[in-house]
Amino acid sequence: MSKNLFSQTEALIFDKSRPGHKAYFLPEMSIEKLDKYRVIPSHLIRRTEADLPEVSEIDVVRHFTHLSSKNFGVDTGFYPLGSCTMKYNPKLNENTARLPGFSWLHPYQPVETVQGALQLMYLLQVSLAEITGMDKVTLQPAAGAHGELTGIKIIKAYHDSRGDSKRTKIIVPDSAHGTNPATATMAGFQVIEIKSSPEGDIDLEALKAVVGDDTAGLMLTNPSTLGLFERNIKAIAEIIHGAGGLLYYDGANTNAIMGITRPGDMGFDVVHVNLHKTFSTPHGGGGPGSGPVGVKEFLAKFLPIPTVEYVDYKDKYKFNYDVPETIGRMKSFYGNFPVIVRAYTYIRALGADGLKKSSEYAVLNANYLKKLVGKHLSVEAPDRFCMHEFICTPKNIQETGVHTLDIAKRMIDYGYHPPTIYFPLIVEEAMMIEPTETEGIETLQDFAEVVGAIVTECKTYPEMVKTAPHTTYVKRLDEVKAAREPNLRYRKPIVV
Amino acid sequence: MNYIPVTELEKEAMLKEIGISSIDELFRDIPEELRFKGDLKLPKGLSEYETRKALIKLAKKNTDMNQLANFMGAGAYNHYVPTLVDHLLSRSEFYTAYTPYQPEISQGTLQNIYEFQTIICELFGMDVSNASVYDGATAVAEAMVMACDKKKNEIIISKGLHKEYRETVETYANGMGFTVKYAELEDGITPVDAYEAQATDATAAYVVMYPNFYGCIEDIQKIAEAAHARKALMIVSVSDLSAMGILEAPGNLGADIVVGDGMPFAGPLSFSGPNIGLIATTDKLARRLPGRICGMTVDTEGKRGFVLTMQAREQHIRRAKASSNICSNQALYALANNITLSTLGKYGLKEMAENTLTNAHYCRDRLLEIDGVEMLYDQPFYSEFAVKLPIPARVLQKHLLKSEILGPVDMGIFEKELSNVGLFFVSEIRSKDDMDRLALAMEVIINEQKFI
Numbered sequence A: 001m002s003k004n005l006f007s008q009t010e011a012l013i014f015d016k017s018r019p020g021h022k023a024y025f026l027p028e029m030s031i032e033k034l035d036k037y038r039v040i041p042s043h044l045i046r047r048t049e050a051d052l053p054e055v056s057e058i059d060v061v062r063h064f065t066h067l068s069s070k071n072f073g074v075d076t077g078f079y080p081l082g083s084c085t086m087k088y089n090p091k092l093n094e095n096t097a098r099l100p101g102f103s104w105l106h107p108y109q110p111v112e113t114v115q116g117a118l119q120l121m122y123l124l125q126v127s128l129a130e131i132t133g134m135d136k137v138t139l140q141p142a143a144g145a146h147g148e149l150t151g152i153k154i155i156k157a158y159h160d161s162r163g164d165s166k167r168t169k170i171i172v173p174d175s176a177h178g179t180n181p182a183t184a185t186m187a188g189f190q191v192i193e194i195k196s197s198p199e200g201d202i203d204l205e206a207l208k209a210v211v212g213d214d215t216a217g218l219m220l221t222n223p224s225t226l227g228l229f230e231r232n233i234k235a236i237a238e239i240i241h242g243a244g245g246l247l248y249y250d251g252a253n254t255n256a257i258m259g260i261t262r263p264g265d266m267g268f269d270v271v272h273v274n275l276h277k278t279f280s281t282p283h284g285g286g287g288p289g290s291g292p293v294g295v296k297e298f299l300a301k302f303l304p305i306p307t308v309e310y311v312d313y314k315d316k317y318k319f320n321y322d323v324p325e326t327i328g329r330m331k332s333f334y335g336n337f338p339v340i341v342r343a344y345t346y347i348r349a350l351g352a353d354g355l356k357k358s359s360e361y362a363v364l365n366a367n368y369l370k371k372l373v374g375k376h377l378s379v380e381a382p383d384r385f386c387m388h389e390f391i392c393t394p395k396n397i398q399e400t401g402v403h404t405l406d407i408a409k410r411m412i413d414y415g416y417h418p419p420t421i422y423f424p425l426i427v428e429e430a431m432m433i434e435p436t437e438t439e440g441i442e443t444l445q446d447f448a449e450v451v452g453a454i455v456t457e458c459k460t461y462p463e464m465v466k467t468a469p470h471t472t473y474v475k476r477l478d479e480v481k482a483a484r485e486p487n488l489r490y491r492k493p494i495v496v
Numbered sequence B: 001m002n003y004i005p006v007t008e009l010e011k012e013a014m015l016k017e018i019g020i021s022s023i024d025e026l027f028r029d030i031p032e033e034l035r036f037k038g039d040l041k042l043p044k045g046l047s048e049y050e051t052r053k054a055l056i057k058l059a060k061k062n063t064d065m066n067q068l069a070n071f072m073g074a075g076a077y078n079h080y081v082p083t084l085v086d087h088l089l090s091r092s093e094f095y096t097a098y099t100p101y102q103p104e105i106s107q108g109t110l111q112n113i114y115e116f117q118t119i120i121c122e123l124f125g126m127d128v129s130n131a132s133v134y135d136g137a138t139a140v141a142e143a144m145v146m147a148c149d150k151k152k153n154e155i156i157i158s159k160g161l162h163k164e165y166r167e168t169v170e171t172y173a174n175g176m177g178f179t180v181k182y183a184e185l186e187d188g189i190t191p192v193d194a195y196e197a198q199a200t201d202a203t204a205a206y207v208v209m210y211p212n213f214y215g216c217i218e219d220i221q222k223i224a225e226a227a228h229a230r231k232a233l234m235i236v237s238v239s240d241l242s243a244m245g246i247l248e249a250p251g252n253l254g255a256d257i258v259v260g261d262g263m264p265f266a267g268p269l270s271f272s273g274p275n276i277g278l279i280a281t282t283d284k285l286a287r288r289l290p291g292r293i294c295g296m297t298v299d300t301e302g303k304r305g306f307v308l309t310m311q312a313r314e315q316h317i318r319r320a321k322a323s324s325n326i327c328s329n330q331a332l333y334a335l336a337n338n339i340t341l342s343t344l345g346k347y348g349l350k351e352m353a354e355n356t357l358t359n360a361h362y363c364r365d366r367l368l369e370i371d372g373v374e375m376l377y378d379q380p381f382y383s384e385f386a387v388k389l390p391i392p393a394r395v396l397q398k399h400l401l402k403s404e405i406l407g408p409v410d411m412g413i414f415e416k417e418l419s420n421v422g423l424f425f426v427s428e429i430r431s432k433d434d435m436d437r438l439a440l441a442m443e444v445i446i447n448e449q450k451f452i
């Protein structure tokens, strides 16, 4: 029987289970096995085993190899997922993260035995401080949103330390990523959403109308989620600081600005960057990420514990748990260390020149692609240069009745991962395209050509687009059914 | 070096198409006074070969566990992880993808999440699991957020919860208006009375670690009964995940939310960070879960497939009212957990746990033969036990390193008054020889040090 692997549904690993099959070999015991009933109270002993599959090694390897073939990564093809910076993930970084001297360390090893790891963390902290124009950095946050929570808590701690307890509000533009308002709520703030101009700039008048002595701070993404540099940034900083609030910088879009401009110099007090975006670490199918936070000197005393410090007179590195007004701890241990090693490797390889050039070419690629795609679709802010990403919409072909979702799905048939869609919320039918600097001119040209071809299809044969994708092994999936009749785990069929 | 494929010539063509003559013009929206002048103060870039050398040099400054017999646990448990795991994780279709926003080309990631959710539910005896949160500590914090609301806004946590987990929960609680109270330990475990003494009408949940931070196996059934009698939820934080091969699933003992950390099955411990927060609950509480959840559905042709589902809880839809702010999670380690646990299977996990139990008890018996070494608490334990030492744990640690032994964890770093307490972790990978060597070396060190 011949099978086409790529069109075939992959059975669940549980369905492949056969009694007696095994794939594990544990070290032989030379001690007599202990009777568990002698040492553990019987009601706390497991009565039935967790029903894990019984499979052989080759079954496991084939199962996950097949699953991988049903996935699309940056290595598969162009992945212009806006706001996510899906740049190439250097293979070198995979190797350095796996060096035994980094990977086989226990978090509680004596510090003398992990000096290299601490030094690496310290050097990354210093590098990120330099890139963002901040004074001190913590690597503890496990992702961007976790960095946001860390940063907003630092802002809260600052106001609290001054006895300024009436500052209960965080201002967030309506163009912000969902994690911004969600974070402000988790930190105990009330979220004040303000409207952005159609180009995604902060409306200064709207901002002035909401700031006051209850303003704890503003969370801002710059370049904005429309991929544009906020031209009024200095005025915004003055308004917020003038009212006694602090400025939080969502650094998801740092890939546009390395060596070109720095959040610290723009007046921001707290910044997070995403190592899994700007600093090339792989996204892992959804994580791990890493969201280091940088602060200005006056906020350093609130950083989460432990911090990593260099002890000058001993030429040694250490963890410091003595941070007088720390917000506390954000997670166990110290951060996503393997991600930290990859990001450090990247910065070490590129140096100042390479980083700046990366940002320049990220912006060049985006503007070039904007120009080409703009021949087929409406682009937002057509008269401005975008930064590392831009937004387009099918407004110009509205009459075809084809939506952004359809176009995105059709792109899959042509071998691309679709852009981010329906974000930011303030642009209807948004398609957010971020090519990154690691793509070549031909990829950009081919992609734009495909956009043109799809637009032609929209006009001549819209059904083709509306029912896409056609070439994948599953077609559009029923999300309503998934939500209404949740099936969230496998259960063994009951045999009667 | 850099990873930019565009040549100078191509760049010129691109600039021409855009209608400008230099890249610099693209940045004209940035006010001049904000333009960064000069070069970032970073070391000069290196070639690939030189970078690798530089990183190898840093790595060499560390003493890695491969050269040692490890007896450290305390939240980072070193068990056997099959070789195939890293090979499969390294398939770049997995690791260079992101969150499966486009299910048609992400079925690999999605089916993995579905299988992972199933395995976590099986281990914990629960109905529903999510696709992961950051780590075990934030998982407890997220469980607190699930349990608490405006009226029921306090939780009571056993002092036997990992110190760093407690600190994390406090950080999260502070600001959300939740109160964290503590139930004190008595002889190493948390008596029901310790919770009851703190409980009020505002108590939303009791939290306990299983086995706890000192290695002791808590009777979570009794605690769960007491919580339920108070109309509070029972949150169980599983410490060493491999314990689920031997200990009754918390779900079968009354837990409403079970959390843990899949670090032992994610690969080498890597100092910190191959953590993966596990969180599972009952059908009733499913819609309060944080983060991504994967569900099975069908496509337009009736073929089985998977999607992210119940997204109305999440930040990208609910924004300020979301159940959590989490977006990126620890997906790659969910894949690792699925692969490891599928490889171990039903009987492998059981054998791993039983061998661990056997080894840990053998090791305990050997150490207790040493003069002046005593158990801190005399309670049932699984893979970890705390012993009182006649010398500071830190000193013992330092000298054991000379015998290529790593451990024990110095409990003095968590509680000053416990500086003479060492926490030993023993798993199925420690040989009898490792443990005999430990006992011997310890005896010598203690005898020497006692007289200094």
Ligand SMILES: Cc1ncc(COP(=O)(O)O)c(C=O)c1O
Residues within 6 Å of the ligand: A083, A084, A143, A144, A145, A146, A177, A179, A180, A221, A225, A250, A252, A253, A274, A289, A290, A291, B326, B327, B328
């Ligand atoms: C603008 C912006 N802010 C915040 C985040 C959250 O980052 P993370 O997913 O690492 O938590 C994202 C991620 O997609 C983002 O694009």
